Amino acid sequence: MFDKVLIANRGEIAIRVVRACKELDIDTVAIHSKTDEKALFTKYADEAVSLNSDILAQSYLDIDKIMDIAVDKGVDAIHPGYGFLSENPVLGQRCDENGITLIGPRENAIKAMGDKITSKQLMIKKGVPTVPGDKEGINDVEVAKKRAKEIGFPVIIKSSAGGGGIGMRVVYEEDELARAIESTQNLAKATFGDGTVYIEKYIERPRHIEFQVLADGHGNTIHVCDRECSIQRRHQKLIEEAPSPIMTEELRERMGESAIKAAKSVDYNSAGTVEFMYSNGEYYFLEMNTRIQVEHPITEAITGIDLVKEQIRVASGEKLQYNQDDVHVNGHAIECRINAENPLNEFTPNPGKILGYRSPGGIGVRIDSGVYSGYTIPSIYDSMIAKLIVHGNNRDEAIARMARALNEYIVVGVKTTIPFHKALMKNENFKQANLHTAFIEENSRDLLTEVERVVKEEEERISKLHATFLPNKKIAAISMGVNTYMQQIKQEQENRK
CATH class of the missing domain: 3.40.50.20 (Rossmann fold)
Structure with missing residues (x-):
């Protein structure tokens, strides 16, 4: 070690x-x-x-x-x-x-899975289902038009390098294609140093399901169950849960085996995540992230496996401490990414000083955070404040526990996504697990109305529920922060009118 x-x-x-x-x-x-x-x-x-x-x-x-x-x-x-x-x-x-x-994994695995075209070719060879589309990169617009017609609109333009949804463009008609390709190429080149793009069939309203994998240097590879990551905006995840609400043992076995095939195809030897799109009973390989994921805590919650410790052990040359038969699903977990962003203004980042901070607690609640009261969230980095993770015996209990934890959470001085997450926990489509990657757009009106209501209650909620826990000066600072927030919300509402 x-x-x-x-x-x-x-x-x-x-x-x-x-x-x-x-x-x-x-x-x-x-x-x-x-x-x-x-x-x-x-x-x-x-x-x-x-x-x-x-x-x-x-x-x-x-x-x-x-x-x-x-x-x-x-x-x-x-x-x-x-x-x-x-x-x-x-x-x-x-x-x-x-x-x-x-x-982390070896250089060859990072390179192979970092290039979306190469990784897709590998998956085809291994018999892992992939989305219909190009097996090679495209730089010529006329060739792209021909391929798009063969695939059938709508199509999606993606960067071969990088990830995180950066530069993706959905194209519904031929006359939009040239502009979309140019835009993706320019952004990909500026971000990743590689402007190569490729075209795939755009699968509308899919679910985003991923499998955690662990592999060592002794030939052992397992999957550590599944996660649902369909609640996104601009291809960026906002909330994740484990397991996926639609998962069956038969489907988990098939998708898990595909995830293991993907990892073995590059001789993987660390913690990683194989991501799939799921639609109408079929799943398709999307990409493999050759690192630990932001959402790894929910997998730890339902399996009891410390993924980071396993990652360290494997890197030191040890064998995995678990085999596939040791992996079992226990209950349901949900993670909300608490970001310094304004959900009423398309999640615009809102860095600044935290005037008051109190995190939730209680049974089944975990906070992964690096902030404190008085800390200034920098504008030059990611806007994440914390990952709020809850674990319950089932999905209904996990949702109720998350709603309770969010109601205890106080972050004042910056706008956060807490009101959005509280609104989401009350949304009937979310409760019924009617999830897909366009969920936020399709439910935006109901969510926005609820977020506005939640924000209006914030001042009263803080003064009634938390006055006994915070010094008077801090209460005053918090009230001042909420009042400022409320004034900004009112101004935004007037602007929309």
């Missing part, structure tokens, strides 16, 4: 990795930008080293600088978390050169 691990990330995922390392008796080194000097994750680690910059290319994306710190601190391994360098094969190369272990 490792003696010391450097965490090449920030925020709640850095804290999550530190906690796993502490339970394994491993020392940790946190790296941080100038802005993150007072961030909570720097206090959790045994050591914290500044990257002396806020520019991403000179901080969390600076492999040379990170490797210099790793060598200087004598670490055995680097954990990249998710985002940033977690799917950059160069980090693994540099680790090898310096005798340091990357807690």
Whole structure:
């Protein structure tokens, strides 16, 4: 087992990795930008080293600088978390050169699954269902028009490199195709350095279902059940649950086997996620994320398996502690991503100082967060405040528990997605599990009305339920923050009129 691990990330995922390392008796080194000097994750680690910059290319994306710190601190391994360098094969190369272990998959797996065209070709060879569409990239508009007609509109234009829905364009008619391709190419080139695009059949209103996989270096690969991630906006997930409400044992066995085939096709040896689209009884390979996922806690909740600790053990050369027969579903879990975003203005980021903060608790409630009262959410990073995870005996109990936890949650000074999540827990279509990737758009009117109602109740809710828990000065600050928030909401309503 490792003696010391450097965490090449920030925020709640850095804290999550530190906690796993502490339970394994491993020392940790946190790296941080100038802005993150007072961030909570720097206090959790045994050591914290500044990257002396806020520019991403000179901080969390600076492999040379990170490797210099790793060598200087004598670490055995680097954990990249998710985002940033977690799917950059160069980090693994540099680790090898310096005798340091990357807690993640090998370079070939990252490269193969990082290219959507290559990964699709691999899945076809392995017999994993894929969406009808191109097996090769397209750069010529006339060729694209021909292929789109063969596939049949609507189609979706995707970047071969990268992920996260960046640059995706849905095209319903031929005359929209050229503009969509150009837009995706430009954004892909600017974001990933590769402008190659490809075309697939656009499956309308699918469910987004993913399977967690674990694999070691001894030939053992298992899936750790499924997650439903259909509640999205702009291809970005907002809420996830495990297991998927539509999952049966027969379907789980088939999709799980496909997920294992996908992992084995690239000799995978870490924690990863195989994502599928599901529609009308059929499922299709979407992509594989070669890292730990934001939503991994809900899988941990229903299986009792610590995915990050397994990831560390596997990287150190140990065998998986579990086989497929050890994996069982226990109850239902839901995760809400609490972001500093305004749900009444298309989820626009709203960074700033947190004036008051109180997280929920109680049975079946978990908070993964890196913020505190007085902390300033930077504008230069992701807007996540916390991941709120609940676990219940069944889906109905999990929804009720999430609604209760959200009602206890206080974050004042910035707008958050809490009102949206509270509205969602009351939505009948959500309760009935009528889920698909266009859910928010199709339910926007009802959700917006409920969000507006929730926001209006916020001031009274805080003063009645939390006055006994917070100092008078903080109550005043919170009330002032809510009043400002209410004034902004009223102004937005007037603007819409």
